[in-house]
Structure formats: C-alpha cells, structure tokens
Amino acid sequence: MTHDPVDITIIGGGPTGLFALFYAGMRGVKAQIVDALPQLGGQLTALYPEKYIFDVGGFPKVLAKDFVKGLTEQALQFRGATHLNETIMGLERREGLFVLQTEGGEFPSRAIVIAAGIGAFSPRRLPQVVAHPWYGRGIFDVVTDPEAFRGKRILILGGGDTAFDWAHQLLDRAATLTLVHRSDRFRAHAATVTEVQRAAAEGRMGLHTFHELHDILSVDGTLTGVVLRDTKTKATFALACDVVLPMLGYVSDLGALAQWGLTLEKEEIVVNSCMETGQPGIYAAGDVTTYPGKLKLIASGFGEAATAVNQAVHWIYPEKKVTPGHSSNMALFGQSPD
Numbered sequence: 001m002t003h004d005p006v007d008i009t010i011i012g013g014g015p016t017g018l019f020a021l022f023y024a025g026m027r028g029v030k031a032q033i034v035d036a037l038p039q040l041g042g043q044l045t046a047l048y049p050e051k052y053i054f055d056v057g058g059f060p061k062v063l064a065k066d067f068v069k070g071l072t073e074q075a076l077q078f079r080g081a082t083h084l085n086e087t088i089m090g091l092e093r094r095e096g097l098f099v100l101q102t103e104g105g106e107f108p109s110r111a112i113v114i115a116a117g118i119g120a121f122s123p124r125r126l127p128q129v130v131a132h133p134w135y136g137r138g139i140f141d142v143v144t145d146p147e148a149f150r151g152k153r154i155l156i157l158g159g160g161d162t163a164f165d166w167a168h169q170l171l172d173r174a175a176t177l178t179l180v181h182r183s184d185r186f187r188a189h190a191a192t193v194t195e196v197q198r199a200a201a202e203g204r205m206g207l208h209t210f211h212e213l214h215d216i217l218s219v220d221g222t223l224t225g226v227v228l229r230d231t232k233t234k235a236t237f238a239l240a241c242d243v244v245l246p247m248l249g250y251v252s253d254l255g256a257l258a259q260w261g262l263t264l265e266k267e268e269i270v271v272n273s274c275m276e277t278g279q280p281g282i283y284a285a286g287d288v289t290t291y292p293g294k295l296k297l298i299a300s301g302f303g304e305a306a307t308a309v310n311q312a313v314h315w316i317y318p319e320k321k322v323t324p325g326h327s328s329n330m331a332l333f334g335q336s337p338d
C-alpha cells in the first residue's frame with residue numbers, strides 16, 4: 001500500500017518521535033510516525049512502563065507509561081497518523097520525495113526525521129529451542145499489564161534490571177515467585193538486588209543462581225512447570241509454575257538505516273547542531289544521534305526533536321522561519337499575541 005505523501009515522516013514513536021510529531025503539527029505541517037513496535041512510547045513502553053521517571057521537566061515523579069500517555073495526547077492533537085508494526089527497511093528518492101519502505105507499504109514525504117532510538121528492538125529469545133513453542137502461551141518476554149499475572153506461580157529468568165524490577169514488582173501479586181539466573185553476578189541496580197535478596201532470605205520468593213532452563217513441563221497443552229539445571233553440576237530439578245518470564249535484555253538493530261550513507265559512529269547517526277545528518281532533508285534526534293556532549297536522555301531528545309522539526313519545516317517551506325515563536329502566544333491554541 002502506498003500512503004499519501006506528507007511533509008515529514010518521523011521514524012520512531014518513542015518520546016523523541018512523539019514530541020517531533022507534536023512540534024510538526026504546531027508548525028502547521030503534515031507529519032506521521034512509523035514505528036516497528038505495536039505501541040507508541042519506544043523504550044518507555046517496551047522496557048520500563050512501570051518504572052518512575054524523575055528527570056523530565058514538569059514532573060517530580062511520573063510513571064513511564066503515564067508519561068507516554070501525556071506525550072501521545074499532546075502529539076495526536078493535530079491528527080498526525082501513527083503507523084505501528086511497520087519496520088522501515090528501505091529508502092528511495094522519487095519525484096522529489098523520500099519514499100520510506102516497510103514490508104507493508106510505502107511512506108512518501110518531503111523530509112525525514114529519524115528518531116529511531118537504539119534501532120528496532122525485540123526481546124532476546126531464550127536459546128533453549130524447547131521453549132520456543134510456548135511463547136505467548138505460558139512464556140512471555142514482555143510484561144504490559146502486571147495484573148495479568150496476579151495469583152500466578154511466576155518464574156523469572158535473568159539477572160539484569162528488567163528481571164529484578166519485575167521480580168520486585170510482581171512479588172505481591174504472585175502466588176509464588178522464583179528468580180533464576182545463570183550466574184551469581186547481577187547487572188541490576190544494587191538497591192533492587194538487595195530488596196530481592198532480602199525477600200528470598202525471608203522466604204517470600206525463590207532465588208536460584210547458577211541455574212538455567214532445561215525443559216518445559218506441560219499437561220494437556222498447558223504449561224505447568226519447568227525443569228531447571230545447575231550450570232555447574234548439571235543436576236536438574238522440577239519447579240511448578242504457570243508462567244515463565246524470560247527477561248534477557250533486548251537485541252536492537254539500526255538495520256536498513258545504517259545503509260543510507262549517513263555518517264555513523266558506533267551505530268549512532270552523527271548530526272550537527274541543526275540536527276542535520278549531512279543528507280539534505282534528513283534530520284535525526286534522540287538516542288539515535290551523536291555529537292560532542294550528547295546525553296542520551298528524554299529531556300535532550302525533546303530539544304533535539306524541536307530543532308530537527310523546525311529545521312525540516314524551513315527546509316521544505318523556505319518562507320517559514322526556523323524559529324517557531326512561543327506556543328503561549330499562538331492563535332492555534334486559542335491564545336492572543338502579547
């Protein structure tokens with residue numbers, strides 16, 4: 001399917017892309033987001049929806065998923081389209097337009113803002129082939145609604161932040177909870193590790209280091225438990241559980257974007273202070289960019305998104321100024337000039 005041309009296509013619907021969509025709407029140009037994931041919010045939705053963020057302006061403390069809700073509401077007020085489950089694979093130039101290509105279609109536009117973060121990412125799969133048929137029916141590598149696991153016997157696999165955060169957050173909801181890791185070296189935040197270890201010492205949850213998944217146990221097509229194996233002695237034992245949550249981190253890939261002739265440094269796009277990539281009409285913002293002094297923070301992404309969009313607007317329509325003016329004075333929002 002070939003979509004109608006717009007002024008700006010934003011690759012990525014994380015916080016940077018959402019703010020870019022808002023800004024494009026505020027500048028009166030037509031924009032759209034294309035994202036590989038099934039939902040907006042980028043890393044905040046996919047990796048830490050239930051974590052609090054403390055360092056974004058205006059919110060002393062805000063849950064990542066609530067922050068995305070506000071960003072989405074702000075971004076969608078100008079009715080820019082969001083195309084989800086669409087991974088950008090290719091780029092062609094046709095009749096003065098950039099035509100971005102996904103498996104499902106083509107997205108022509110006059111300019112591009114790349115807000116692709118760490119690239120298209122997906123949870124790292126368990127290496128044990130025996131587990132693969134159980135994904136989506138007993139094994140879940142993304143927790144979108146922790147309430148879905150209330151009263152369940154939960155097994156979490158992993159030793160990083162995601163594994164420990166979910167162990168901590170699901171403990172009170174679970175009938176039983178066990179955390180299993182292949183070694184005794186944890187990559188999670190020290191405070192969370194201490195809390196989980198305390199819960200295990202108090203008998204409120206199980207914690208098995210130097211163990212890994214060996215086999216899946218089931219009855220009539222329902223997962224009923226696992227066999228765990230000691231990584232040192234190779235001894236095995238069965239553990240009853242209803243759900244297995246492999247929290248093994250994410251694999252990310254800039255994919256096709258890396259082939260577009262942009263200047264890259266360690267998988268990041270080099271930009272100047274105007275967020276220009278060196279290819280006229282292609283701008284970048286957020287975690288995907290690098291420049292001297294770059295900070296990979298939500299707050300930085302917002303400033304970069306505003307710069308990228310305002311530059312793109314001026315590039316497409318030279319009669320429109322780069323400087324956007326103040327939203328507090330804009331008739332668009334029902335305000336009158338000072």
Ligand SMILES: Cc1cc2nc3c(=O)[nH]c(=O)nc-3n(C[C@H](O)[C@H](O)[C@H](O)COP(=O)(O)OP(=O)(O)OC[C@H]3O[C@@H](n4cnc5c(N)ncnc54)[C@H](O)[C@@H]3O)c2cc1C
Binds near residue numbers: 014088115
């Ligand atoms: C556990 C954790 C906690 C964090 N806590 C904080 C914090 O407290 N404060 C803070 O400021 N920052 C925090 N961060 C960092 C913050 O989340 C990132 O800086 C922010 O998400 C970057 O936003 P972004 O929009 O640039 O990229 P992302 O959020 O990575 O979004 C990029 C989007 O682009 C999409 N995409 C990529 N490639 C393609 C493609 N080829 N086609 C289509 N779509 C594509 C991806 O699917 C993704 O949705 C944290 C990060 C993690 C992992």
